[in-house]
Amino acid sequence: MRKDLNISKTYIFHILRKDDNMGQKLLLNLPENDLKKIDTLIKSGDYTTKSELIRFAIKQFLYSEERMKTFKEMTKKLQEQTRARGMTRKDIERDLRWVEEQSRKDMEDLLNSRKRASKSKK
């Protein structure tokens, strides 16, 4: 038992359902505090069982990992494009100034239209 994690119980969870075609049991040690929070969520009716909650948590984690992988691939491509075009920080700042100018106009239009709407209500 790892005291630093405050683990006092060991649970066996069915991480994957049998219909996932590769159901395996996983021995999982969890800190007592996390287990209490899990129990609270189950009592509140958000999840039926601990297994269901943990399966959901793992799917969420895998999704966010996949998303981060895509993000890193996409930014790498953009950075390669930056280098290939020989763009410097100044070039990037110039592009940003250009786009901010568009945004300024959009925001001015929006604020003016809100002013007009507010006046006509009065």
Added chain:
Amino acid sequence: MDKPKILLIDATVLFSGLVYQGLKNKVLESGKYIFLTTEFVITELYRILALKRGLSNESIAKLIVSIPIIAVDYNFIKDSLEEADRLIGFRDKSDVSLVALALTLKKHDGIWSTDADFDVVRNRFKVWKTRELL
């Protein structure tokens, strides 16, 4: 000083973090923070990627969906727009939406920006520099 958890992010930091391999990119990819922004900032990003970088709509959509950031829409911040305009609009109208988000959200840890225009709201919100987040 405690590290922040929830940060509001402006277009300059976001775009630089995407196209330039540097400190901003490291912070974005660190997975340590929850980033929030507005649809106005995402529109800026879209414009620059489409019109200055020549990315297809499909590629932009793929990128935007993958960015670890939560974007709120106009309806979420609309009630704070006028106050935000009074605070920062005289410096730069393009920063109004992010300050409106900062005013609307009750719980956040400040704004991540390298833009000096945000100095005028430092008495209201913590404005983080990139190096402080590493």
